[in-house]
Amino acid sequence: MKAVLASVLARLVPAEPADAVVPPSGHTAWLTSFTAGAMTFLAVFALALSLASGCLADRWSAALERTATVRLSAPEDQIELQLTAVLGVLATTPGIESARALTDEESRALLEPWFGPDLPVETVPLPRLIEVVEDGSGYDGTGLRQRLAAEAPGAVLDDHTRWREPMAEAAARLRLLGLLSIGLIGAAMAAMITLAANASLAATAQVIKVLRLVGARDAYIARAFVRRFTLRALTGSAAGAIAGLVGVILLPAAQPAGGFLTGLGFQGAGWLWPFVLPPLAALVAFVATRAAALRTLRELT
Amino acid sequence: MGEYRAGNWVGAGRPFMISFDNVAYNYGGGELLSDMTLRLAPGSFHFLTGPSGAGKTTFLKLSYAELLPTAGHVTLFDRDVHGLTRDDVAMTRRRIGVVHQDCQFLDHLSLTANVALPLTVAGRHTGEGDLADLLAWVGLDKLSAALPPSLSSGERQRAALARAIIMGPDVILADEPTGNLDWEMSLRLLTLLVELNKMGKTVLVATHDLNLIRQAKSQVPARVLRIAKRRVQLSGADL
Numbered sequence: 001m002k003a004v005l006a007s008v009l010a011r012l013v014p015a016e017p018a019d020a021v022v023p024p025s026g027h028t029a030w031l032t033s034f035t036a037g038a039m040t041f042l043a044v045f046a047l048a049l050s051l052a053s054g055c056l057a058d059r060w061s062a063a064l065e066r067t068a069t070v071r072l073s074a075p076e077d078q079i080e081l082q083l084t085a086v087l088g089v090l091a092t093t094p095g096i097e098s099a100r101a102l103t104d105e106e107s108r109a110l111l112e113p114w115f116g117p118d119l120p121v122e123t124v125p126l127p128r129l130i131e132v133v134e135d136g137s138g139y140d141g142t143g144l145r146q147r148l149a150a151e152a153p154g155a156v157l158d159d160h161t162r163w164r165e166p167m168a169e170a171a172a173r174l175r176l177l178g179l180l181s182i183g184l185i186g187a188a189m190a191a192m193i194t195l196a197a198n199a200s201l202a203a204t205a206q207v208i209k210v211l212r213l214v215g216a217r218d219a220y221i222a223r224a225f226v227r228r229f230t231l232r233a234l235t236g237s238a239a240g241a242i243a244g245l246v247g248v249i250l251l252p253a254a255q256p257a258g259g260f261l262t263g264l265g266f267q268g269a270g271w272l273w274p275f276v277l278p279p280l281a282a283l284v285a286f287v288a289t290r291a292a293a294l295r296t297l298r299e300l301t
Numbered sequence: 302m303g304e305y306r307a308g309n310w311v312g313a314g315r316p317f318m319i320s321f322d323n324v325a326y327n328y329g330g331g332e333l334l335s336d337m338t339l340r341l342a343p344g345s346f347h348f349l350t351g352p353s354g355a356g357k358t359t360f361l362k363l364s365y366a367e368l369l370p371t372a373g374h375v376t377l378f379d380r381d382v383h384g385l386t387r388d389d390v391a392m393t394r395r396r397i398g399v400v401h402q403d404c405q406f407l408d409h410l411s412l413t414a415n416v417a418l419p420l421t422v423a424g425r426h427t428g429e430g431d432l433a434d435l436l437a438w439v440g441l442d443k444l445s446a447a448l449p450p451s452l453s454s455g456e457r458q459r460a461a462l463a464r465a466i467i468m469g470p471d472v473i474l475a476d477e478p479t480g481n482l483d484w485e486m487s488l489r490l491l492t493l494l495v496e497l498n499k500m501g502k503t504v505l506v507a508t509h510d511l512n513l514i515r516q517a518k519s520q521v522p523a524r525v526l527r528i529a530k531r532r533v534q535l536s537g538a539d540l
């Protein structure tokens with residue numbers, strides 16, 4: 001696989017003459033490919049984590065539609081009285097935009113999934129539901145509960161979606177951490193490749209000295225190393241990306257019950273993101289090796 | 302009104318290949334070479350002599366910007382080496398062919414590739430025929446595919462000379478090119494250097510072989526620079 005890719009690349013990027021005069025430098029070759037591969041493998045998961053938690057954060061934020069419900073159960077003769085009281089309390093609560101009692105039809109529609117379409121709303125004592133819409137500035141839930149308890153003892157405030165708020169925040173934080181990890185992985189790879197390039201340059205010091213003596217410019221010598229390390233990083237990273245993708249594919253599919261963990265994968269165009277990693281790794285290798293080569297050449301001769 | 306510079310009476314303003322002005326060099330353990338002033342005029346032939354350790358190789362390294370003087374100024378083709386960037390140094394070396402004391406080959410490349418190395422790194426190409434002619438001129442045409450470690454010292458020295466001149470340099474510097482060659486081979490190498498000088502190249506040969514110098518003087522008007530007491534002096538004609 002890697003060999004095939006390497007040969008394809010070799011044809012796409014024809015060998016420089018500098019490649020022929022600078023001998024290959026043994027063990028740093030596999031070190032670079034391995035590092036790029038391992039780092040890309042990790043980056044694929046960081047990317048999956050980042051994209052999945054990003055999705056989740058968006059989904060959960062959207063779910064926080066800033067709505068709440070007040071459920072009112074009371075004896076038949078008190079219900080209208082308490083309903084008026086509840087609506088009065090809600091109307092005077094800061095942070096609440098509007099409140100509206102649902103009609104019987106709407107209540108039935110809400111309950112249908114649980115009790116079926118033939119629910120005899122008239123005979124079963126159903127709680128009245130009041131839909132509350134916040135205005136975005138937020139309201140004091142505890143205070144509202146106390147006032148409702150005082151004015152309409154049968155009313156229960158149910159701000160069911162509020163628990164998701166910290167979750168959405170956590171998911172957003174997780175996405176940030178994922179992106180940060182990718183950045184760190186890239187930086188670690190740059191550091192490793194710099195070390196490998198320096199070792200390779202040091203091992204080739206004698207050759208470099210001769211090349212300088214016969215009039216080679218630094219850029220010419222650097223190019224041989226830069227080209228080599230870039231190709232190694234590209235092939236290693238491609239292998240790592242494929243391995244990482246296989247790993248993600250083999251994860252269990254997303255299930256509602258599994259929640260976040262089983263949703264760790266790519267969706268739609270998200271599958272294209274891992275393919276950005278190898279060119280990115282090659283770019284990192286290019287920049288790191290070039291900087292290392294030009295600096296080390298100055299030190300060597 | 303001209304002035305006397307090593308080798309020639311020259312008119313003022315005439316460009317020199319290599320100029321030293323009050324040059325000193327110090328590896329760190331005291332000055333090895335001090336207060337050297339001399340000019341190498343185009344087309345001149347010089348020998349540089351002095352006992353082993355006198356600083357001949359150091360002098361040559363100053364002449365191709367491998368070392369920078371610790372005092373004074375070295376001027377190569379009218380440019381002070383202190384003002385040269387690394388790229389300028391590379392370009393300057395393409396105009397100065399050097400036969401290094403230890404040849405400095407790349408052992409993983411064939412003789413031909415080694416000889417053509419200056420062209421390769423300059424991104425230039427030469428015809429196969431030109432390269433073969435050059436190898437034939439130094440008598441190495443049969444060995445073009447050989448690797449440097451398999452060559453005799455005479456073959457290495459001639460290959461080094463071929464590499465030194467492949468770019469058509471203006472100046473040829475040779476550091477003890479006959480150091481470990483027998484007399485016959487030394488004469489052969491000298492003949493090549495004399496031929497190059499007659500083609501107009503400026504030649505400077507570091508050697509402590511006085512017989513070689515005497516032999517050369519019968520062929521070209523060579524001058525002798527001697528390093529003594531840390532200074533370079535123009536030697537008398539009594540060799």
Ligand SMILES: Nc1ncnc2c1ncn2[C@@H]1O[C@H](COP(=O)(O)OP(=O)(O)O)[C@@H](O)[C@H]1O
Pocket residue numbers: 328333351352353354355356357358359360
């Ligand atoms: N890189 C170096 N560092 C320190 N001393 C050196 C170095 N190269 C040469 N020398 C010293 O400088 C002196 C002159 O060396 P060199 O120029 O090679 O002399 P020559 O070529 O005339 O034999 C010697 O004593 C040598 O030991």
Ligand SMILES: [Mg+2]
Pocket residue numbers: 357358359402476477
């Ligand atoms: Mg010497």
